[in-house]
Amino acid sequence: MSKATSESTTAAEQTTTGETDERVDPEWSNYQFSGAPKMAVEDLDVYYGSDHALDGISMEIPERSVTALIGPSGCGKSTFLRSLNRMNDRIRSARVEGSVRLDGEEVYADGVDLVELRKRVGMVFQNPNPFPKSIRDNVSYGPRKHGDLETGLLARALGRDDTEELDDLVERSLRRAAIWEEVNDRLDDNALGLSGGQQQRLCIARCLATDPEVILMDEPASALDPIATAKIEDLIDELAEEYTVVIVTHNMQQAARISEQTAVFLTGGELVEYDETEKIFENPESQRVEDYVTGKFG
Numbered sequence: 001m002s003k004a005t006s007e008s009t010t011a012a013e014q015t016t017t018g019e020t021d022e023r024v025d026p027e028w029s030n031y032q033f034s035g036a037p038k039m040a041v042e043d044l045d046v047y048y049g050s051d052h053a054l055d056g057i058s059m060e061i062p063e064r065s066v067t068a069l070i071g072p073s074g075c076g077k078s079t080f081l082r083s084l085n086r087m088n089d090r091i092r093s094a095r096v097e098g099s100v101r102l103d104g105e106e107v108y109a110d111g112v113d114l115v116e117l118r119k120r121v122g123m124v125f126q127n128p129n130p131f132p133k134s135i136r137d138n139v140s141y142g143p144r145k146h147g148d149l150e151t152g153l154l155a156r157a158l159g160r161d162d163t164e165e166l167d168d169l170v171e172r173s174l175r176r177a178a179i180w181e182e183v184n185d186r187l188d189d190n191a192l193g194l195s196g197g198q199q200q201r202l203c204i205a206r207c208l209a210t211d212p213e214v215i216l217m218d219e220p221a222s223a224l225d226p227i228a229t230a231k232i233e234d235l236i237d238e239l240a241e242e243y244t245v246v247i248v249t250h251n252m253q254q255a256a257r258i259s260e261q262t263a264v265f266l267t268g269g270e271l272v273e274y275d276e277t278e279k280i281f282e283n284p285e286s287q288r289v290e291d292y293v294t295g296k297f298g
């Protein structure tokens with residue numbers, strides 16, 4: 001079945017990597033939704049040295065929903081995710097051109113406070129990465145580091161002690177991350193003693209503790225077993241009531257289960273199609289996307 005029926009979109013020779021000269025129609029990624037976008041990306045190019053990793057990406061991300069990014073290995077999903085909160089700035093060879101806006105404000109403008117940006121746009125990585133500290137200290141790490149909450153001898157000596165607020169924040173964040181019931185009797189235990197799935201929910205709690213508006217997730221369940229994965233998926237579903245979630249996943253069933261809209265990146269760092277998840281999986285416009293989601297390559 002070919003979806004590329006117009007003259008201009010005829011799919012050409014398909015290789016096993018999905019490379020083809022099928023023209024990418026900008027209409028295929030012009031996903032329309034109601035309300036203002038939480039994030040808006042326009043003509044985004046990212047280079048690593050002379051390698052062109054993302055090629056002219058434009059897409060808008062609706063708030064309080066789950067947006068999935070899918071595509072074969074190396075097509076630029078993680079690069080795109082990192083460009084949303086300027087994590088690519090940490091990579092020496094990376095160069096970013098184009099625009100990313102958060103609530104209409106340019107993320108790449110001069111003078112943007114990167115700490116503040118990454119508080120508003122938090123990130124959860126593929127492998128759970130708790131600090132070798134207590135569960136409590138892991139969750140409260142961000143607010144303490146940023147000086148939002150202070151505890152301890154020095155703080156008390158200076159007449160400031162936010163221990164109660166901190167305890168509240170730890171409980172609230174662990175509850176929101178659906179792990180409170182499992183750890184509330186051992187908050188002072190080392191986080192490395194938790195299972196992989198618990199560690200990942202703890203990392204989500206740590207991210208929530210800085211009160212983000214957008215949560216970027218880079219394959220957050222790929223290192224977990226099916227039961228732990230199901231818990232993370234349920235959690236993502238709940239989080240989307242309050243937060244804007246953008247998730248990279250290799251697992252297409254997962255994208256289909258948890259996201260409202262899906263963006264498909266293909267070889268060469270192109271955004272080929274972006275639409276409601278159901279449309280992407282059941283009736284995509286692009287032949288290459290159809291071949292990818294039906295498992296013909298990738």
Ligand SMILES: Nc1ncnc2c1ncn2[C@@H]1O[C@H](COP(=O)(O)OP(=O)(O)OP(=O)(O)O)[C@@H](O)[C@H]1O
Nearest residue numbers: 048053071072073074075076077078079080091093
């Ligand atoms: N730190 C880096 N330095 C140089 N090149 C990089 C770096 N990170 C990614 N790249 C290159 O950029 C391209 C896109 O990589 P990226 O990791 O964004 O893709 P991806 O779709 O997330 O892949 P995967 O699914 O395998 O994680 C690849 O060619 C990759 O080799």
